[in-house]
Amino acid sequence: MSDQARQNMLMRLEGSGGRSTTVTLPQAVLEERTPAERSKELQTMMEKVRTEVHRIEPVKLLDKLAEIVAGKGIGSLVFAADSILGKNIQQKWSETKGLKLIPYENSIEEFKEELFAVDAGITSTFAGIAETGTLVLWPDQHEPRLMSLVPPIHIAILDEKRIFHNFREMLVKEKWNQEMPTNVLLISGPSKTGDIEFSLQYGVHGPKELVVLILEEQ
């Protein structure tokens, strides 16, 4: 069925397209700004859509995290156990009780029940986009895709040096057309909807809260 359909469909498209059109894309890299400037723009944009953004010195990361965990009453956190951040987190909370650390070690088929019960997830990011206030995630086997989706709170760590001006600049500079992972995600705020009388509501299916920790350039 599909083969015949394919043939028929492609045949009907043949020769009727007409003259081709040319496209001139605007300059990819529009302006050179410092990471701090980009980071502030990203922060402003993300705060407009109810994202909690903190710019911190890299050495203060774990303290800030502890503050957030305590402040929000997070009881369980899913994390990537084998990353550097993961190791530091494990060390930090090995002494203190009160936070249950849950590594994403098994495939979702076995892990689903546990994941759906977790309070928060913490992930790294691939990059950020200043213009639209966007986090870019490249999930992999250490930090699987659902970590940033299923738990009600998503905490993301972003390196200030990795903030690009806009989407296009990032695509071009990072040569995405040559290689991309299984899934790439652009995240610009917590999950939201306006489907009932255009009243903006956060946390409809994905995270209700998004917390971004930007590591300042030293």
Next chain:
Amino acid sequence: MENPNQNLSSPKEKFVKGFQKSLNDPQLRKNFRNASFALKSMRQTAFPDEAAFKELQELGHRIKMKALKNLGPLLRQLEQKCQEKGIQVHWAESTDEANQIVLEICQRNNAASVIKGKSMVTEEMHLNHFLEQHKIEAIETDLGEYIIQLDHETPSHIIAPAIHKDKKQIAQLFNDKIEGAGYTEVYEELNAIARKSLRKKFYKADVGITGVNFAIAETGTICLVENEGNGRMCSTLPPVHIAVMGMEKVIPTLEELPPLLTLLARSATGQPISTYFNMINSPRKEGEKDGPKEVHLVILDNRRSQIYQDEHLQKTLLCIRCGACLNHCPVYSRIGGHAYNQVYPGPIGKILAPQMNGLESTGGVHNASSLCGACGEVCPVKIPIPEILLRLRYEGVNKSRSSKVHEHGTQQNFKESMAWKFWEKIHASPVLYKTNSGLGNLLNSVMPKNAGPLKNWSEFREVPQFAAKSLHQLAREKGVADE
């Protein structure tokens, strides 16, 4: 599915009855007035500078035109790239074929429950209904879609499917249809009810089905635009993901994506970007812990390739389904989406539905336009909607066999064609013309005002009077030579 018009005979009667019903429903009119106003102002804030919008619009138009002009080769390239990475590609000429493909995948995976992301193309297929006939539960998970599915309705807007309902109606619906929900009009609580109920569905679903916003030929990437996260759930959680796309969704390169994404997000809801932009490149790889093990891409034709064959009408296929033309349409904002009786309502529906389903079968929706031009101006990819509407009106009476338009030449009306024949005769003969133009004045006194052929018009409007003297007479009196 309940259809209040099903006993009526012709599509045209259905359409007329449909919009009369909408016009007489004050609640519905209020809901649509509010919705159009809200969506229009959201878009306006996103495009504060008209010149900048025009520039971006031109770029969007060119990118999609380039894609369209190379549609065949791009689809081949997309297929090849997807297959290289393990995405299975299927081709469907008709919605029946597409449904069958989806069903076979579901059955092969013993699927009992399917979760769906918002997708107009699966509405085109009436997929939910089809799957349910085969004992597969298909749950819409976009909040708006979920609401209307509970009430056995179809979307009334392509972006905001439940805007015809206000919170009271939704509160009642949740109270009646969701176990343990209770009655509440508080937005937060309504949201929480839906979240809780749908989480259970996500949890146990066997297959996730979504549409496709853009497919990138260069990299074989399926892109989904959404705010809620349900599209991510559908494409990540179940072991199988099926993405269904209309064949016009392919674009050549990754670099051409950002301007289109910007245009879509800003035109639809005035956002700089959607909350989630989800790019899918392959099924779960060895060692990865989540994501579907199978990813399928179904490419649907459903007369798109026929629309494509006409160089002018093919611009219909540039559409990125932003909904801006609906929000700016004076007709849509008064009658709402359901009155059209078509999957795609509003201006885009008026040009797409007749070409997909036939000029006759869609009841003349392409005539329901004041040709004010607003739709063409706001369209982010510059589709000349008013021109296409005129062209379709012409196709309605065009009997030529070379026309590619489905059901062309079916709108010929006996009275109308006789009138034009008469007109042609008179204008070909100076004597007849003179006699005829003098006749108007005499008719003033004998023409009945609220009855006869003018009744429909004169019931609501002043009947214009024929002038006492013809233009020729007046000109002669002023000393202009009349040849």
